Amino acid sequence: MRNVTPETLTETLLGLSGPDTDPRLQEVLGSLVRHLHAFAKEVGLTHAEWRKGLELLTRAGEMTDDERNEFVLFSDVLGLSSLVDMINSPSGCTSSSVLGPFHILGAPDLPVGGDMIGENPGPQVVVEGVVRDTHGDPIEGAQIELWQTADNGLYSNQDPKQPEYNLRISMATGADGRYALSTIRPAPYMVPTDGPVGDLLNATGRDAWRPSHLHFIIRAQGYRTLVTEVFPSDDPYLDADAVFGVRRDLVMEYRPGDRAALAADIAARDRLNDSFSKVDFDFILPRQAA
């Protein structure tokens, strides 16, 4: 190893792995180390730049706690999170998209057609659709979790003024695979910019905004769990999402609502204001690999 050079270092290092190394670990580590070394050589990384990178990681560690993970945010704004979503999304199904840091367990159950507006101000909307398999058949008993920001762009766990579990529900589809609820429009918001990720966005003149969106997790027996987001077509940040979560098939339309056309099970039907919107959005789930 005393003869190691920039040309031989990478394979020398990878050659140190013992015979009991898990083959997949060796494959992932091998690719990671090869790209890491190629990066350093390609740009001629200086000691000062290396120190700067380590300082960013160290600061990210200092900002990370149970409520916030700056490493996930780095992965998000560097497109890695969305890339992992894309390369693991089977074709012919609804795309997956970033989970984000605001999901919490234990959202209350709401029956199909139930109301999530409660006391929340903001433009009202009825969202409904069908959870289907890849043959177009409805999936009965799919468990949907939905969460979103209030009109101020904050999630309930960011905003002490909101009730616990505000704008978060769980819903099981019936035999027709249908889900439906009344809610308010979610609002765009900025990813946190008070840490090293914010410094990077600032240094590159990038937006910290995310377009407004509804988060969904959909689980059904025999199907792969879908973690995704749905974005309104009229959002000003639709083509500037700081974390690259938008996919063409995840765009929904706010259409003018028609009270008379609403299904009978929409609980808030007679309380909705006249300017309410309607969204129809179906999901397609892939079968679990055998």
Added chain:
Amino acid sequence: MRNVTPETLTETLLGLSGPDTDPRLQEVLGSLVRHLHAFAKEVGLTHAEWRKGLELLTRAGEMTDDERNEFVLFSDVLGLSSLVDMINSPSGCTSSSVLGPFHILGAPDLPVGGDMIGENPGPQVVVEGVVRDTHGDPIEGAQIELWQTADNGLYSNQDPKQPEYNLRISMATGADGRYALSTIRPAPYMVPTDGPVGDLLNATGRDAWRPSHLHFIIRAQGYRTLVTEVFPSDDPYLDADAVFGVRRDLVMEYRPGDRAALAADIAARDRLNDSFSKVDFDFILPRQAA
């Protein structure tokens, strides 16, 4: 951006940088993001593997404090630190090598020929040499910092039983460029294995050992500062350094000492035990770029 695909994501992201972005930042970020994305695509990184990677970074953050930086250790064992050293080492000069986490400021001055053994047990050695420029001319007034482990493999700031600044000195070369001192042989040691770096070494069956070494920082006006390490040729871990710090030109020889042949300024000359060794090691410093 709603049309982004694994094929277009990378350049879409890099295209978001504003016109005021520092060109070097854009170059480094561009290479980093291209390699990061290529890595994820090449191995088909799964969500579970992505979460595992973020968990490693999060744990590294939790283990990092003023005394220990797990991110530096990751950089070390993944060969990045040594690669940065190698690509920034001008040819025809002494190679640089990792600084490591045990350097502290304020080591006491020692005159040329002074003794650093004090009360330290262990095999004794006289180390001397000349600091030269690339023409072979001695550099007067070069400031040398030297630090090393005690015979137990611990640095003074790891070991409450050692006096402050034990086995750490600063020395200025005279007109002849010469440095000289008596000390003990440093000992091999393991990098810390109680964190995620240790888990990685363990999972790949890699050694955590570093060969014994003397750390040097050499500063001289008009020259580039040299941060390096010097390793004895008989160390059992010379070809298995966990952090890849060894270079062929950084290997020194312990030769049998000859008291009668020692220079008059070796202060410990008459106190050294009979089995002391001698090391001759010169350094070559590159001129500071204009």
